[in-house]
Amino acid sequence: MTEPSERPGSAPIPTTRSQRRSHTRARDLVRYADLFADRTKVMRSSAMRDLMEITARPEVISLAGGLPDTSTFPPQSFAAQMTRIAQESSAEALQYGPTEGFERTKDCIREVMRAEGMDPDPDDIIITTGGQQAIDLVAKILINPGDPVICEGPTYPGAVPVFCAYEADVHQIEMDEEGLRVDLLAEKVDRLEREGRRPKFIYTVPTFHNPGGVTMSAERRAQLVALARERELLVIEDNPYGLLRYEGQASDPLYKLDGGDYVIYLGTFSKILSPGIRLGWLCAPPPVMEKVVLGKQASDLCTSTLAQYFVAEYFGEGRWREYIHDLCSIYRRRRDAMLDALRRHFPEEATWTEPEGGLFLWATLPSYIDTTDLLAKALRENVAFVPGAAAFVDGRGGSSMRLNFSNSSEEELHEGIERIGNVVAEQVELYRSITGEHEVQPAPPAEPGSVLPFPPRDDR
Amino acid sequence: MLKGGRGLERQVSLRSGARVEDALGSLGHDVIPIDVGAGLVAKLKAERPDVAFIALHGVGGEDGTVQELLEILRIPYTGPGVRACMRSIDKVAAKHELRAAEVPTPDFAAFNALAFRELGAAETLEQIEATLGFPLVIKPAAGGSSLGVRFAASADEVPQALVAAFSYDDRVLIERHVEGRELAVSLLSGITLPAVEAKPREEDRFSYEARYEIGRTEYICPADLGAAEGLVIDAALRTWDALGFDGFGRVDIILGEDGPQVLEANAIPGLTDTSLLPMAAEAAGISFERLCERLIELALERDGARSMDAPA
Numbered sequence: 001m002t003e004p005s006e007r008p009g010s011a012p013i014p015t016t017r018s019q020r021r022s023h024t025r026a027r028d029l030v031r032y033a034d035l036f037a038d039r040t041k042v043m044r045s046s047a048m049r050d051l052m053e054i055t056a057r058p059e060v061i062s063l064a065g066g067l068p069d070t071s072t073f074p075p076q077s078f079a080a081q082m083t084r085i086a087q088e089s090s091a092e093a094l095q096y097g098p099t100e101g102f103e104r105t106k107d108c109i110r111e112v113m114r115a116e117g118m119d120p121d122p123d124d125i126i127i128t129t130g131g132q133q134a135i136d137l138v139a140k141i142l143i144n145p146g147d148p149v150i151c152e153g154p155t156y157p158g159a160v161p162v163f164c165a166y167e168a169d170v171h172q173i174e175m176d177e178e179g180l181r182v183d184l185l186a187e188k189v190d191r192l193e194r195e196g197r198r199p200k201f202i203y204t205v206p207t208f209h210n211p212g213g214v215t216m217s218a219e220r221r222a223q224l225v226a227l228a229r230e231r232e233l234l235v236i237e238d239n240p241y242g243l244l245r246y247e248g249q250a251s252d253p254l255y256k257l258d259g260g261d262y263v264i265y266l267g268t269f270s271k272i273l274s275p276g277i278r279l280g281w282l283c284a285p286p287p288v289m290e291k292v293v294l295g296k297q298a299s300d301l302c303t304s305t306l307a308q309y310f311v312a313e314y315f316g317e318g319r320w321r322e323y324i325h326d327l328c329s330i331y332r333r334r335r336d337a338m339l340d341a342l343r344r345h346f347p348e349e350a351t352w353t354e355p356e357g358g359l360f361l362w363a364t365l366p367s368y369i370d371t372t373d374l375l376a377k378a379l380r381e382n383v384a385f386v387p388g389a390a391a392f393v394d395g396r397g398g399s400s401m402r403l404n405f406s407n408s409s410e411e412e413l414h415e416g417i418e419r420i421g422n423v424v425a426e427q428v429e430l431y432r433s434i435t436g437e438h439e440v441q442p443a444p445p446a447e448p449g450s451v452l453p454f455p456p457r458d459d460r
Numbered sequence: 461m462l463k464g465g466r467g468l469e470r471q472v473s474l475r476s477g478a479r480v481e482d483a484l485g486s487l488g489h490d491v492i493p494i495d496v497g498a499g500l501v502a503k504l505k506a507e508r509p510d511v512a513f514i515a516l517h518g519v520g521g522e523d524g525t526v527q528e529l530l531e532i533l534r535i536p537y538t539g540p541g542v543r544a545c546m547r548s549i550d551k552v553a554a555k556h557e558l559r560a561a562e563v564p565t566p567d568f569a570a571f572n573a574l575a576f577r578e579l580g581a582a583e584t585l586e587q588i589e590a591t592l593g594f595p596l597v598i599k600p601a602a603g604g605s606s607l608g609v610r611f612a613a614s615a616d617e618v619p620q621a622l623v624a625a626f627s628y629d630d631r632v633l634i635e636r637h638v639e640g641r642e643l644a645v646s647l648l649s650g651i652t653l654p655a656v657e658a659k660p661r662e663e664d665r666f667s668y669e670a671r672y673e674i675g676r677t678e679y680i681c682p683a684d685l686g687a688a689e690g691l692v693i694d695a696a697l698r699t700w701d702a703l704g705f706d707g708f709g710r711v712d713i714i715l716g717e718d719g720p721q722v723l724e725a726n727a728i729p730g731l732t733d734t735s736l737l738p739m740a741a742e743a744a745g746i747s748f749e750r751l752c753e754r755l756i757e758l759a760l761e762r763d764g765a766r767s768m769d770a771p772a
Contacts, residue, residue, distance in 0.1 A: 376608070
């Protein structure tokens with residue numbers, strides 16, 4: 001039975017889908033492996049990917065996603081808007097549109113930005129396929145392989161694969177309760193300069209950081225903008241959550257402070273309306289915009305016309321602020337439920353951030369607990385979170401986790417946090433029994449309502 | 461076609477299953493795909509298949525659970541039987557079997573979480589570390605992926621590695637790390653297929669994850685084993701016998717200075733596009749379709765032999 005039953009190479013050319021798939025041979029794989037660009041080798045670990053896929057099971061309480069709650073959007077309103085588009089602009093809405101986006105939709109974007117004190121020139125705006133494409137376009141036009149790029153540590157997990165795909169040399173700067181440590185950033189820029197290098201840009205989520213949950217203080221914002229001007233550095237301000245504020249006073253966006261010279265601004269409708277419409281935007285000065293438009297043409301010619309019409313119709317109704325207000329009151333209660341559950345169910349060695357808005361908080365466990373391994377254990381209890389390592393390129397973050405509170409009910413949040421707390425407690429107890437360590441070293445006590453110090457560099 | 465399941469290796473299983481399903485379909489079989497869950501028995505009873513092709517990996521599918529059910533329902537199935545599955549899924553049990561059969565395997569110690577929690581097992585660690593020597597490999601007893609497998613280069617890395625491994629199973633294995641070439645010897649019906657050698661990039665030498673990603677590990681098949689070939693084949697065959705394998709299987713071996721050492725055996729090796737057993741079969745001139753067909757033949761033969769043994 002080991003005699004050749006089919007000579008390699010003599011097989012007929014496969015024609016059906018199933019034939020194609022089952023005819024994949026080891027040597028095809030080797031052939032493909034040789035063809036793949038080097039940048040594909042930086043793809044994230046398969047183990048974590050497989051774990052994350054399990055989080056989608058219906059019985060799992062997932063605190064892992066970054067999903068807004070779209071269930072409160074009134075279906076009648078959705079239906080009415082789409083009907084109006086079909087009746088009044090069918091041909092246009094089904095057609096290609098300008099690469100930069102429609103003026104009508106840009107007007108909506110300006111309304112949103114004005115709500116945070118910004119007033120960009122419509123020519124400085126390009127509408128993108130989600131905020132994610134805006135990140136991709138910025139990276140595409142600015143990064144050469146090996147170029148240094150600076151971001152926060154932790155950073156938005158979705159930005160990591162983008163920067164890696166363009167083969168950036170990613171440097172992550174710590175945060176504390178006031179956000180990005182601009183002093184450390186300046187040191188990093190100096191250090192790179194001594195090596196004859198300059199960061200292509202500094203990517204930051206200053207408001208309600210994903211995944212950190214912290215907001216950059218007004219003082220830090222001023223420092224960052226001043227540093228950017230002085231050293232002629234580009235700052236990419238990613239602001240998906242700015243309008244989702246549940247308490248406290250808003251600070252000016254970097255884009256406003258800078259006037260749009262050194263700050264490129266990224267916005268999105270995903271968290272204030274719908275991620276399903278895939279509509280985001282980018283504001284940049286004309287020389288940058290010119291390249292962004294070329295990059296966008298190469299990627300997808302234009303953003304969904306239909307989605308842009310939908311946004312224009314929706315804003316025409318004039319109730320968008322009301323909807324955000326409703327979302328904020330739901331999310332505020334959910335955030336409070338999660339914080340309450342954390343205080344009850346997480347061990348005293350754990351710390352977490354207390355966000356004034358946004359969708360996430362960042363919890364850090366004792367350094368001997370690896371949250372990727374913990375996720376496997378948590379999944380057996382049907383609860384999920386994002387392991388902190390996903391927010392770093394350098395192996396840090398191993399004992400932290402990102403927790404999302406926007407897309408679960410208050411009951412689910414309590415239940416989910418309790419389950420995670422239980423598996424953490426088991427690991428803590430086990431570690432103590434292995435090391436014989438029975439002395440508990442408590443974390444600095446948390447004052448209710450205060451923002452905890454952001455955890456320092458992980459020691460892995 | 462049993463695939464999926466609820467375990468951590470669900471994704472690999474779905475990929476194995478999809479590929480097998482296509483192959484069996486192209487051979488003209490009537491394939492009923494079942495994503496294994498609560499309705500499994502009812503579904504099997506309703507469909508009464510001629511044979512069950514098991515493409516499940518890890519706990520629940522590779523540990524004898526599903527095999528036991530199929531035995532009760534008298535449905536012939538591919539791959540090893542209940543006993544071999546139970547012995548191989550638990551790396552600790554497997555190593556004891558290998559020891560008993562005098563198959564070379566790296567020195568080891570094993571614990572369950574209870575031993576630490578209630579019996580003060582921590583006090584034996586120092587002695588174990590002294591006996592086995594560093595670096596150590598610490599892994600959960602069950603499970604076939606890289607999850608939870610850690611190297612510990614020194615004593616202070618051990619507790620954290622143990623906590624990681626205990627995240628996946630209540631039992632963990634502490635094993636002496638053996639330097640050498642990494643080989644996977646697949647077997648079909650008790651006959652060895654050409655060995656596959658995995659060559660990780662230098663920077664991934666201590667990363668188990670890299671073994672599962674295209675581009676981070678180079679695979680060579682057939683591996684050039686030179687004079688050691690006989691010893692490697694012998695170790696694989698004796699493992700097959702010691703664990704009572706049947707149908708197919710894969711034996712992972714380190715070929716070090718002192719000859720081959722068996723690390724573990726997989727009762728249901730991966731059957732995905734990037735899996736090692738199909739790669740080895742192909743090197744022997746056996747197409748994937750032929751491989752699947754053969755596994756079904758073996759399942760039916762085993763069932764036929766059993767029926768003859770059964771008292772009239």
